[in-house]
Amino acid sequence: MVTLKEIAEKCSVSITTVSNILNGKSNVSEHTKERVLKVIKETGYRPNYMARGLRASKTNSVGIIIDDLTEFSSTGIIDGIMSYFDEHKYKAILENLRFYSKWGTKWYHNTGYEESVQQAIDEFESIKVDGIIYVAGHARCISCIPKNLNIPLVISYAFTEQPGISSVEFDDANAACDITTHLIENGHKKIAVIAGTKNNIHTERRLEGFKRAMKAHNLTVKDSDIKNGNWDSDSGYENAKALLEGSDYTAVFCFNDLMAAGVYDYLYEKNLVPGKDISVAGYDNRTISKYLKPALTTVEIPLNDIGRKSAELILNQINNPDDFEPQRSFVQCGIIERDSVGKI
Template sequence: MITLKELAKRCGVSTATVSNAINGKSNISEATKVRIMQMIKETGYKPNFMARNLRINSKRTIGLIIEELTAFSSAPLIEGIMSFLEEQKYETILYNMRVYSNPNWVSDESFVQYCVSNAASELIAKQVSGIIHVAEHSRKIKCYNKKLIVPVVICYAYPDERKMPHVSIDDETSTSKMAEYILSKGHTKIAMICGSKDNLHAQKRYKSFKRVLSEHNVEFDEEFCVFTNWSKEDGKIAAAKILKKNVTAVFCHNDFLAGGVYDYLYENNIQPGKDLLVTGFDNHLISSYLHPGITTMKLPLLEIGQKSAELMIEMLKSDSQCSCNGVEFPCELIIR
């Protein structure tokens, strides 16, 4: 196996620079770090953490790759994972990718792949037994291949076309609950403010909502539907487009969009709840702060985290892939 000194020579840098790159230090250039990590990948170099008194007990350690620690979903997902792993006497190492540092990270697949590859290499070098990837939002994760020497579970997202253990929310069932609730209130002229068209959440919620209305013989007018970004400001702009069409209810794909609808209503002397039913999704704090509170769907984030850890332990105990490839949890309807 190649040594640290030999690796440094091939990269044209000092052994200290290689060590800094492996340990994520910021005192080296990005270009140098990329070159070193690529050489590590090509040579299969593994740091000797035992010799440096930094070796971690690989039989009881799981690495968590967190796309963005500040995302609202991350804390409960991580809590669910860590609480289950602690019960099983496993330790965790967290690697925060900090994807929000790149404003275009959602569309920059090469940036995400680089971050994931870098994180996985560092965790494997620390001899973790497995990796749980905690996504910032549900989408298809394309960054993992079969060459990894440890099992991987995707938490709060989906794998690409390959079969891979993953846990996420059940958008279809959850949206059906919301549609049934709105219909139960007697509404038939219903608008929908969706997230971006390329987002899995938006796609599934849009299709599921239309399906339920069709099952109840309620026609859905596409003029009552707007795809936009996920912010409060976008919700307000969308409200101005569709609420002039005399709709009586609006289903928003997240609570920030619903908050934007409230802003539009307040500015136009329209009373939410009385003149227009506004519903959201996610059960974000904003949904309970507004008056009247927003009826929404509570994400089962703690449960998703716990199940992700459970699948990982199942694979480690059986020394094979888990018995199920994917698990989805429905959300809870919160009526306010």
């Protein structure tokens, strides 16, 4: 790992000058500052706040980096984190990166994504928080965490392959298996699926769970039984039309509640009643699900529990650094049975 001394030698300046630049002091020329910052970026140097003695005492604060606060999952997770922190006399500082708001659903392909995350981590390190929780907007492998991180970090709602970092997710595949089993136990053997977008971890895991349940009950799944939607009601409507017209399906499993709402629109357009003529199951238990007519049977993601587990892991790592063992935790989902699944 590059040291402060090596940076100073590369730039032909004193260690004090490099330190002043890192700490934002203004007694350095702009030319020298630019030269030093360029070398810092090229070498990947990151200040070791622990080694420099800047983290000699706890601040009882944790930084929370959020992909986007407008994502339906974010507020529930953050509420769980905050409730756990309240119980343990910790405070949280939030950094909302607003990725969906700025760049839409393809933000993780934007070149500014990783830089924004690293900048947020740097800022939290500079104000000496005791740890960081990264709240992802959707499940994926997080690969932008600096390898020489000097502060405890937990990933919430996603995971990483980077050693030494804990993560908390929900068991997507098992929940999909459970709700498919619920449909089967209500007599449904011909089940259509409106999945999410291709090459999406949620889609892949939910398909795995669906197929597992079908196989366990000796039911076959054909490629034509599955259509990929775009996680919105319009694609739910269009895929319901493609799947159900002239078919003998008795149920539709939608990989989120918004697409299920689109299925409802299609069924009512055809004078069919959800739960009576065609059963419909959703996923997420969004607010809309209980207001659909009839109310939607769906999977409930335990967002509050995910937040609380994330908070528990970060405080354990902060308070017991010598005994810390990184964990990849999975929280189990539940089935909310309402009126959209009928028995046949």
